[in-house]
Amino acid sequence: MDRETRLQALSAFLKAKRAKIPPESIGLAPGTRRRTPGLRREEVAQLAGVSTTWYTWLEQGRDIRVSRSVLDSIATALQLNIDERKYLYDLTLESGSGATLWKEESPEISPSLKKIMNELRYCPTIITDRRFFIVGWNEAASCVFLDFEQIPFEQRNMIRLLFARKELRRLAVNWEHFTRGYLAIFRAYYGQYVEDEWYDRFLEEMKRVHPDFDHLWQQSEVKTAPDVLIEFRHAKAGKMMFHLTSLQVQGSADLRCSIYTPDPDSPTENKLKKLMERK
Incomplete structure (x- = not known):
């Protein structure tokens, strides 16, 4: 990501987060003259203790000097969570890791990680790299999602x-x-690896090929470890309920392990066992 692209990403992120803050949440009246949802720029600036002009320049993506202490104030004003704060710092302070750390070939999965993945027999498990290419999966994942073995690695994102x-x-x-x-x-x-130009090429491709991608991407959500309950409607097994746990694997390869645990209050695990027996 070059500096201009980084500043554009910063601008889009700040605008999106500002638009999501209801004025009444900070003690302001909603008002009838607000042309856009959320807070005004001058209101964010006042909350952060900076001038409206300076904050406007920051949100416009101008190339200005920013200190970490001021960013802390901006993050607090915009009610950013820990992951969103890190994303803001990575884009603004250029603290992300360099693309030179990346190897184009598929990262190796350690024998211990393979064993863990396969021991999770009735928990569909997928391992991805930092570009979200799928580098490992167990049999349960193939049954619930896709037969990833049949998909070439360059398409297995x-x-x-x-x-x-x-x-x-x-x-x-x-x-x-x-x-x-x-x-x-x-x-x-994307924020962590700001120097890796692959992300910009990939985003441009996704926006061009899939029109509904940009709508979801512009919502600017940032999380590193969601833990949610997901309902699937499998073509062969019907309704299945899973708890998704996403874990970052410690190590130089920067892998992520996504584990779908069958909801214990549902017949999901029995359905999965029958599905795997028929495979």
């Missing part, structure tokens, strides 16, 4: 598959909610 494969669009009852969770993690990586 989870973000791309969520938009490109009809099976995955039909699988999640609330596909948008399911997809936003993955995009929130992807945006965290």
Whole structure:
């Protein structure tokens, strides 16, 4: 991501977060003359203790000097969570990791991680790299999602598959909610690895090929470890309920392990066992 692109990403993020704050949440009247949702720029500036002109320049993506202490004030004014704060700092302070740390070939999965993944027999598990290419999965994941073995590695990107494969669009009852969770993690990586130009090329491709991608991407959600209950409607097994736990694997490869645990109050695990027996 070059500096101009980084500043554009910062501008879009600040605008999106400002628009999501109801004026009444900070003691202001909603008002009838507000042309856009959320707070005005001058209100954010006042909350952060900076001039309206300076904050306007920051939100416009101008190349200005910013200190971490001022960013702390901006983050507080915009009610950012920990992940969103890190994203803000990565974009503004250029503290992300360099693209030189990346190897183009598929990262190696350690024997211990493979064993853990396979021991989770009735918990569909997917391992992705920091660009969201799928580098590992267990049998349960193949049964619930796709037979990833049949997909070439260069096409085996989870973000791309969520938009490109009809099976995955039909699988999640609330596909948008399911997809936003993955995009929130992807945006965290996007901010962390600001020097890796692959992300910009990938985003441009997704916006060009999949018109509904940009709408979800512009919501600017940032999370590193969502833990949510997801309802699937599997073509063969019917209704299935899973708790998604996303874990970052410690190590130089920067892998992520997404584990779908069957809801104990549902017949999901029994359905999955029968599905795997028929495979």
